[in-house]
Amino acid sequence: MNTITWTDPVPFNTNRGVVIGLGNNVSIIVSTETPVPPAIYLSSFTVISKHTHGDTYYGAASDVDNIYLDQSDGSTGTPLLAVDALPSTIASNEFAAPAVGPSGQGWVAK
Numbered sequence: 001m002n003t004i005t006w007t008d009p010v011p012f013n014t015n016r017g018v019v020i021g022l023g024n025n026v027s028i029i030v031s032t033e034t035p036v037p038p039a040i041y042l043s044s045f046t047v048i049s050k051h052t053h054g055d056t057y058y059g060a061a062s063d064v065d066n067i068y069l070d071q072s073d074g075s076t077g078t079p080l081l082a083v084d085a086l087p088s089t090i091a092s093n094e095f096a097a098p099a100v101g102p103s104g105q106g107w108v109a110k
Contacts, residue, residue, distance in 0.1 A: 025052040027080035070101025
């Protein structure tokens with residue numbers, strides 16, 4: 001199991017975490033927006049995952065209900081990289097056009 005951890009500034013710099021069950025060779029990247037003072041809470045995220053031996057990237061955002069995919073021929077054997085992550089912004093669908101996936105094509109909603 002993999003655990004994503006973060007620190008809440010209020011109250012009391014509380015460490016929190018969520019356990020994500022991932023199989024072998026599956027990677028996940030989660031991005032959050034940068035809080036703009038005086039806000040101190042993060043309210044949105046994007047998440048992308050991929051199996052190292054697969055050719056499909058999967059994505060989701062906190063502001064929408066869809067799961068998105070991007071099939072990238074030639075990416076089999078390629079791990080998920082930090083550059084594949086989409087930055088998160090509040091109240092927007094980061095996977096909608098004109099956003100493109102690692103293949104260079106648009107993300108497909110499922």
